[in-house]
Amino acid sequence: MASYKIEQAIDNDDLAKKASQVIAAHIDLALDQKERSQISLAGGSTPSLTYSFLGQERLPWDRVDVFLGDERWVEPNNECSNALMLQRSLLAQFPGSNARFHPVPTTSYSSPNESAESFSNLISKICVGEPPIFDLIVLGLGEDGHTASLFPSSDSLLIKDKYTTIAHGKGKDRITLTAPVLSAARKVIFLVSGASKQIALKRLLDPSESYLRTPAKLVSPISEIQIFADKSALLLV
Template sequence: MTSYRLETAASPEDLARIAAQTIASHLDLALDQRDRAQLALSGGTTPARAYALLGQEHLPWERVDVFLGDERWVDPADASSNARMLRETLMQSGPGARAAFHAVPTVSLPSPDASAEAFAAIVERICSGDPPIFDLMVLGLGDDGHTASLFPGTEAPAVRDRSATVGRGKGLERITLTAPVLSAARQVIFLVSGTAKREALQRLLDPSESPERTPAKLVQPRSTVLVLADSDAAGGVA
C-alpha cells in the first residue's frame, strides 16, 4: 500500500519556497548518483512560483532533463500551455535556463494521438527502464482527484501499455504520462494549494479511497509519496 508523508506550509508563498528547496535537494542527490537527472513537472497555477524560485537554485542544470507530466494540446505560445509557463518561470533566466527541456510536441503534429506517441518515444529514449524511470515526479492534484491528465471517468487512467496517452478533461484534449510511468519515479511529490483542494487531498490520503473516483491514487511508487500542501489545503486533514 502506498504511504504518504504530509508537510504543511503556512502560506502559498511558503509552499513555493519549500517546494523549490525540496525539488533542488532531490535533484542534487540524483546528480550525485548519476550523470544526468530526469525531472517531470506539473502544470497549473500552484507550482508556477515554485518553479521561478527553483530556476534560481545553483545546480548543474546542464545535466538535468526536464519534462512535463502532461500538456494541453495547444500551441506552445498559447496562454494555457504548460510549456510556456515553464519557459516563463523555471527557464526564464538564471541557472535553470541551462536545463534541457523536452517539450511535449503538440499542434506541430496532426492529432493528439500522434503527439502522445511522439512524446512517449522521447521519454523512452531519454529515461531508462520499462516503464521509464524519472528521478523526480512533481504532480498536482485537481479538486476532482485527477493528477497529470488522468481524469476520473475517462479512458486515460486505465492505460497501462504505453508511456503516454491522450487525456480528456475540462473541455480540452491533453497529452499525459500514464499511471505506470508516474508510479515508476524514484520520488513523487504532490504540490497542493487552496481550500478547493481540501477534499481531494483528504481522499488522496485515505487508504480506502477508490482510484476510479480519485485517479491520483493510481500513483503508487515504491518510496513514500511526499505531499507538500499549504494550510488552506491541509486544513481538516486528520
C-alpha cells in the same frame, strides 16, 4: 499501497520556497549518482511560483532533462500551455535557463494521438527502464482528484501498456504520462494549495478511496510520496 508524508506550509509562497529546496536536493542527489538527471514537472497554477524559486537554485542545470507530466494540445505560445508556464518560471532565469527542456510535441502533429506517440518515443530515448524511470516527478492535485491529465472515470486510468496517452479535460485535448510511469519514479512530490483542494486531499489520503473517483490514488511508487500542502488545503485532514 502508497505511503504519504505531509509537509505543511503557511501559504503558497511558503509552500513554493520549501518545495523548491526539496526538489533541488533530489536533483542534486541524482546528479551525485549519475551524469544526467531526468525530472517531470506538473503544470497548472500552483507550481509556477515553486519553479521560479527552483530556477534560482545553484545546480548544474545543463545536466538536467526537464519534461512535463501532461500538456494541453495547444500551440506552445497559447496561454493554456504548460510549456509556456515553464518558460516563464523555471526557464526564465539563470541558472535554471540552462536546463534541457523537452516539451510535449503538440500541434506540430496532426492529432493528439500522434503527439502522444512522439512524446512516448522521446521519453524512451532519454530515460532508462520499462516503464521509463524519472528521478523525480512533481504532480498537482485537481479539485476533482485528478493528477497529470488522468481524470475521474476516464479511459486513461486503465492504460497500463503505454507510457503516454490522450485525455480530455476542461474542454481541451491533452497528452499525459500514464499511471505506470508516474509510479515508477524514484521520488514523487505533490504540490497542493488552496481551500478548493481540501476534499480532494482528504480523499487522496483515505486508504479506502477509489482511484476511479480520485485518480491521484493511482500514483504508487516504492518510495514515500511527499505532499507539500498549505494550511487552507489541510483543514479537513
